[in-house]
Amino acid sequence: MNITHGLRRALQVNPNGLAVVCGERRRSWREIGARVSRLAAAIRSLGAKDGDRVAMLSLNSDRYLELYLAAGWAGTVIVPLNIRWSSLENEDAMRDCRAEILFVDRAFAAVGATLAKTIPGLKLIYADDGEVPAGMADYETLIAQSEPIPDAMRQRDDLAGIFYTGGTTGRSKGVMLSHGNLMANALNALGEGLWPSSAVYLHAAPMFHLANGAAMYSVLLSGGSNVVIQGFTPDGVAAAIEKERITDVLLVPTMIQMFVDHPTLGSYDLSSLKRITYGASPISDAVLTRAIRALPNTEFTQAYGMTELSPIATLLHWKEHIGEGRAKGRHRAAGRATFGCEVKVVDAEDRIVSPGSVGEIAVRGDVVMMGYWERPEETARAVIDGWMHTGDGGYMDADGFVYVVDRVKDMIISGGENVYSAEVENALAQHPAVAQCAVIGIPSERWGEQVHAIVALKSGASAAPGELIEFCKTLIAGYKCPRSVDVSSTPLPLSGAGKILKRELRKPFWENHERRVS
Structure with missing residues (x-):
């Protein structure tokens, strides 16, 4: 099996079924199949060969879903770039995987143009509506001018995608997932009852992220329908649920909290919503209680895993969130091993x-x-x-x-995004006033965990917390930057081996917490 199997099946068993909704565009599986085969031909016409990398830097759209499929159909490898990263971080990823084709939308057209100036030979494709920027080929024109080609029929052990994740040494690592990896995860989820053929799934979480990708590949296999919004906002999600009768959505706990606490939530008809799958971090008791109260017709399932696991390892089903399961404290678990x-x-x-x-x-x-x-x-x-x-x-x-x-790796999960302390420390250490620094995660009601820095300054130097935060923003993505900084007047505590004792720094913040992570 490969990642285009679901499309081939849908073309056979449900060609006229609703495949994708994005704004006013509504396309059947037959239409998506025709567009994907032509887009694959266009990718090959741009010089891409089997195994070459094709990158995408874009907000959510129906074109993003088409590219996921077309990359596989063409025999190439998709590289979804992180929309929250700085241009320098994405340039590093592009150079690392040696991608020579980059699809961008309006929001990232300027970033794409900058990357084209620094990466020789980079081909830019504009995957959005409206006027096409200079130096870019037009996505729709490429499809219209290309003749459909047969599916490359990649094998299960062939590389399907490279998904970049933070690095413990300060550089991102490209996680290589095969066609077999992604299909195994999709089938495991379907076997557990997630995202069935009757699903109308809302792409509200970012499509570059494999958490959303897990649901996408399952829906592609099951033949359900996909509704795409550009990104998460409480009103945007609620409006889409009401208009398109959404049954399923994947959200991180921070999004759930923002959604159920939104003051106008009660004005929307959310009765179609059957399932919310959440992941990336545990959900607090308080947020879970509010969510169940606000969405009485909706069941919650937690998925635990990581990009390196395609990404689901365990599932905590709805029955463990309520009744006897909750009385036993099972709602605090990450679940049991999935199929x-x-x-x-x-x-x-x-x-x-x-x-x-x-x-x-x-x-x-x-x-x-x-x-x-x-x-x-x-x-x-x-x-x-x-x-x-x-x-x-x-x-x-x-x-x-x-x-x-707890975490063995020096990692923080803030708002569902992984932040490796070394990346933030490497940025802070470049400030001329910083002698020592340590970055830790501390509890946050909104974000689960908050990136917090403790900094010791060089003798005679000065730097305010705000200045240090703004300095970091020039080097790394905003969500990785500290949200709070303590400037210490004394050196940071060290172990006998000379390492900063982060456990000692974390202890005051987590003393009254059952878990040492959120």
Whole structure:
């Protein structure tokens, strides 16, 4: 199986069914199939060969979904770029994977033009409505001028996509996922009852992110319908649910909190919404309670995983959020291993620990990534005997429920986005006044965790917290930058080996919390 299998199936069994809605555009599977085969031909006409990388930097759109399919149909590899990254970070990713074709929309046309000046030979495609900027080819013209080509029929072990994630050393890593990885995850989710053929799925989470991608590939397999909005806003989601009778959506807990607390939510008809799948971070008891009250006809399912797992490892179903499951505290778990996945908790010597004991969560199955793009040493450290070591500390109870309690990796999850401390520290350390710095995650009611920096300044130097935050924004994406900074008048605490003792710095913020992550 490959990522175009769902489209081929839909063309056979439901060609006139509603495939995609985006604004006023409504297209059947037959129309999507014709456009995808022509877009694939256009990609090949631009010089792309089997395995070449094709990048996209865009807000959500129906064209994004078409490109996911067309890249596979053409035999190429899709590289979804992070819309929240700085242009320097995306340039680094483009150079790393050596993508020679970049699709951009209106919001990122200027960034694309800048990248074209710094990356020799980069071909730009304008995937939006309106006037086409100078130096770019037009997406719709390419489709109109191309003759359809047959599906390249990539194999399950062929590379399908490179999804960039933060790096512990300060540089992003390209997670290589095969056609088989992505289809295994999609089938696992369908087997668990997520995103069935009757689903009308709303793409509100960013389409570059594999959390949304997991749902997309399942809906493509099941033959459900896709409704696309440019991005998340509470009113935008509510209006789409009411107008298109949405049944399913994936949101991160921060989005759920903003949605259910929105003052005009009660003015919308949300009765069609059957399921909300959430992931990227746990949900607080308070937000879950408000969400259940605000959406009495909706069931909630938590998906836990990571990009390197295509991305789902465990699921916590609705019944564990309420009634007896909630009374047992199961709503605080990340769930149990999903179909096709095995989960274990291990100690520092990679030995399985007893139930209830904290160790590192590891996962095995067909969803485990091919590896990190051109980083064999980091791949070997992460994947040991077929087991992906997640970097999350947790325990498993006697019934197989996994609870995430800490992180082995130095990572923060803020608003559903992974932030690696090293990336932020590397930026802070470039400020001329900074002698030492440490970045940690601290509790936040809105974001789950908030990026917080503790900085010791050089002798005689001065720098205000706001100045340090603004400095970081010139180097890295805004969501990675500290939201708060403590400027210390004394050196930061060090271990005997000379490492900053982050656990000591975190302790005051997490003392009264059951988990040391949110």
